[in-house]
Amino acid sequence: MSILPTEFRIPRKEILTRDDLAKFHESEAYEEFLNFIVRLNNSVKGLPLSTECHVSQVVQHMLEVLNTVNSYCDEIPPLHNKQSRYGNPAFRDFYDRIAKNADEIHENLLLPQAAIQEVSRYFIESWGNKKRIDYGTGHEANFAVWLLCFEKLGLIGPDDHVALVLKVFQKYIEIMRNLQFKYWLEPAGSHGVWGLDDYHFLPFMFGSAQLTGHKYIRPKSIHDTDIVDEYSKDFMYLACIKFINSVKTESLRWSSPMIDDISGVKTWAKINEGMVKMYKGEVLSKLPIMQHFMFGSLIRFEGSGATLVAADDEEDEYNHIHVHAFGQEFPECCGIRVPSAIGAKIVAGQGVPRRLPFD
Amino acid sequence: MGLDLDACISQLLQKQLLAESLIKEICEKTKELLMRESNVIHISAPVTVVGDIHGQFYDLIEIFRIGGYCPYTNYLFLGDYVDRGLFSIETISLLTCLKLRYPERVQLVRGNHESRAVTQTYGFYTECVRKYGNTNVWHYFTDMFDYLTLSVVIDDKIFCVHGGLSPSIHSIDQIKTLDRFREIPHEGPMADLVWSDPDQDKDEFAISPRGAGYTFGGEVVKKFLHINGMSHILRAHQLCMEGYQVLYDDRLSTVWSAPNYCYRCGNMASILEVGVNGERFFNVFDAAPENDRESSRPMASERLENVLYFL
Numbered sequence: 001m002s003i004l005p006t007e008f009r010i011p012r013k014e015i016l017t018r019d020d021l022a023k024f025h026e027s028e029a030y031e032e033f034l035n036f037i038v039r040l041n042n043s044v045k046g047l048p049l050s051t052e053c054h055v056s057q058v059v060q061h062m063l064e065v066l067n068t069v070n071s072y073c074d075e076i077p078p079l080h081n082k083q084s085r086y087g088n089p090a091f092r093d094f095y096d097r098i099a100k101n102a103d104e105i106h107e108n109l110l111l112p113q114a115a116i117q118e119v120s121r122y123f124i125e126s127w128g129n130k131k132r133i134d135y136g137t138g139h140e141a142n143f144a145v146w147l148l149c150f151e152k153l154g155l156i157g158p159d160d161h162v163a164l165v166l167k168v169f170q171k172y173i174e175i176m177r178n179l180q181f182k183y184w185l186e187p188a189g190s191h192g193v194w195g196l197d198d199y200h201f202l203p204f205m206f207g208s209a210q211l212t213g214h215k216y217i218r219p220k221s222i223h224d225t226d227i228v229d230e231y232s233k234d235f236m237y238l239a240c241i242k243f244i245n246s247v248k249t250e251s252l253r254w255s256s257p258m259i260d261d262i263s264g265v266k267t268w269a270k271i272n273e274g275m276v277k278m279y280k281g282e283v284l285s286k287l288p289i290m291q292h293f294m295f296g297s298l299i300r301f302e303g304s305g306a307t308l309v310a311a312d313d314e315e316d317e318y319n320h321i322h323v324h325a326f327g328q329e330f331p332e333c334c335g336i337r338v339p340s341a342i343g344a345k346i347v348a349g350q351g352v353p354r355r356l357p358f359d
Numbered sequence: 360m361g362l363d364l365d366a367c368i369s370q371l372l373q374k375q376l377l378a379e380s381l382i383k384e385i386c387e388k389t390k391e392l393l394m395r396e397s398n399v400i401h402i403s404a405p406v407t408v409v410g411d412i413h414g415q416f417y418d419l420i421e422i423f424r425i426g427g428y429c430p431y432t433n434y435l436f437l438g439d440y441v442d443r444g445l446f447s448i449e450t451i452s453l454l455t456c457l458k459l460r461y462p463e464r465v466q467l468v469r470g471n472h473e474s475r476a477v478t479q480t481y482g483f484y485t486e487c488v489r490k491y492g493n494t495n496v497w498h499y500f501t502d503m504f505d506y507l508t509l510s511v512v513i514d515d516k517i518f519c520v521h522g523g524l525s526p527s528i529h530s531i532d533q534i535k536t537l538d539r540f541r542e543i544p545h546e547g548p549m550a551d552l553v554w555s556d557p558d559q560d561k562d563e564f565a566i567s568p569r570g571a572g573y574t575f576g577g578e579v580v581k582k583f584l585h586i587n588g589m590s591h592i593l594r595a596h597q598l599c600m601e602g603y604q605v606l607y608d609d610r611l612s613t614v615w616s617a618p619n620y621c622y623r624c625g626n627m628a629s630i631l632e633v634g635v636n637g638e639r640f641f642n643v644f645d646a647a648p649e650n651d652r653e654s655s656r657p658m659a660s661e662r663l664e665n666v667l668y669f670l
Contacts, residue, residue: 086598086626131568186598192413192443192621194482248623254650255622257445258666265669274669281668288480354545357554357571359471
């Protein structure tokens with residue numbers, strides 16, 4: 001039985017420096033999160049998506065919540081705008097609708113009233129970045145943390161794990177695919193051809209768990225389009241391959257050499273083991289991703305406190321602070337309005353750590 | 360025996376990698392050349408301006424097919440030669456050789472990906488290890504990146520940079536005083552020039568959602584052009600579906616030269632041809648046909664480091 005925190009709080013970023021990240025890797029929060037992912041992973045070994053499983057009341061409500069989110073996506077058409085560069089600005093309306101209705105959405109989930117703001121923050125962050133109109137594995141991790149919150153609050157337990165992956169997570173991925181198609185979300189920090197996927201990680205992990213021990217489908221079967229088409233409705237991994245085939249104009253060998261390489265591994269069990277190791281190495285150990293990981297009272301961690309000094313990159317409002325033009329012998333006001341946090345940093349001088357930028 | 364650049368260029372045009380020792384020599388020589396260049400290089404039209412390439416080597420070759428080969432066409436490349444695509448080494452090797460062979464006709468500006476920190480995350484480092492078996496080539500190139508210029512001015516009228524403007528730079532002369540021979544810092548004017556983006560919804564500078572550089576609006580652009588007596592800002596750095604984007608009453612253009620970015624985005628690309636009277640023509644193109652050919656894939660023996668997770 002988990003001990004409930006006496007006070008909930010809105011999650012915030014705590015990891016800024018390499019030292020913070022190292023400290024996080026030693027923390028209980030890290031242990032808890034990784035453990036949760038691994039338990040979800042292990043719960044679906046050998047199970048296709050069609051597996052009949054126990055769906056508790058909370059899980060049922062979660063699925064309804066996801067349907068609501070999906071209906072927002074249906075109701076908010078992409079804007080036709082020639083000025084639009086890539087990501088469609090209608091995504092911002094979608095994001096705002098979730099943020100605005102977050103409390104209401106969370107009403108039916110049997111959460112303690114006081115916990116709603118903390119839990120819903122992870123939910124809001126699960127869909128991508130509003131300003132950049134992008135999405136990546138960090139956002140995906142927020143969805144997993146959202147699920148973990150319910151477990152920490154004792155609202156779901158090990159009996160629900162199969163349904164969390166095969167129903168809830170699967171539904172989340174389906175919605176994400178809709179969003180990626182509809183609003184042209186830019187892949188956040190994509191490694192291009194040198195990464196596993198432009199957007200996701202966990203469906204590859206859970207998907208390889210599902211295929212573990214499968215009688216006929218082998219890792220190399222991903223090159224057989226008939227198998228991929230036929231079985232993508234049963235196995236997340238194959239659904240990912242199908243998605244890649246549908247969006248990439250080039251063959252898998254060309255557009256995703258890593259997935260191609262992995263298809264040479266002998267067994268799904270090995271792939272699944274590798275996926276867990278790789279998640280630790282390529283997601284949970286990457287500073288640019290983990291700098292955005294959030295902590296509250298349920299998933300609790302405190303960094304060095306450097307995040308409190310660093311400017312919040314989500315900040316929008318600004319006041320006029322005078323900036324002195326670089327290279328001038330005598331400081332002279334530029335007359336340019338700059339954001340307050342930036343001004344504060346300029347005043348404070350160099351040496352303040354800051355988050356790694358997105359590109 | 361001296362360095363035979365023409366031989367290197369024809370080898371690279373066939374997409375064959377140069378020997379490690381040759382890369383070392385080429386990077387050393389290029390550093391000496393770049394060291395003498397100003398932070399702001401003044402050039403004259405006609406010139407063809409190229410945006411982000413990101414290791415899409417076949418599309419770079421397509422650019423030469425469309426825009427003309429060196430030295431018959433003058434080229435200004437606006438940075439982001441490496442990362443994400445499959446052939447960053449081939450791309451940067453070719454561009455470096457062209458710069459060294461035709462220093463007056465080829466200009467290479469630094470992009471935010473011409474950096475040790477960024478290339479370690481986004482593919483160039485991995486590619487070097489995969490194709491050469493060690494990190495030497497990555498060191499040679501990233502050391503050379505520290506010498507790339509930050510900006511170019513065409514006919515005293517068009518200011519060209521990878522990202523955009525900086526709140527600490529009002530006059531182009533201020534760029535000239537920066538100490539650019541270093542890794543791109545996290546903040547300050549040098550970071551801003553390679554990281555900033557225009558934002559149509561704002562007039563002034565604002566925090567960039569990228570977490571580096573700033574976003575800047577129409578008023579900032581107007582003021583910068585006025586102070587410096589220029590008419591246009593030309594930059595790259597952002598994917599555009601149509602291959603280019605023109606903003607702020609034709610005061611700023613973005614040129615993007617990686618078609619079907621990451622082999623998935625389905626976008627067009629363009630190069631911008633600037634004529635002798637300052638006229639600008641976006642020559643739009645689609646992904647090169649070679650991208651489809653199975654044989655163009657790197658050898659199967661070149662395994663990704665990440666596959667170690669699965670052994």
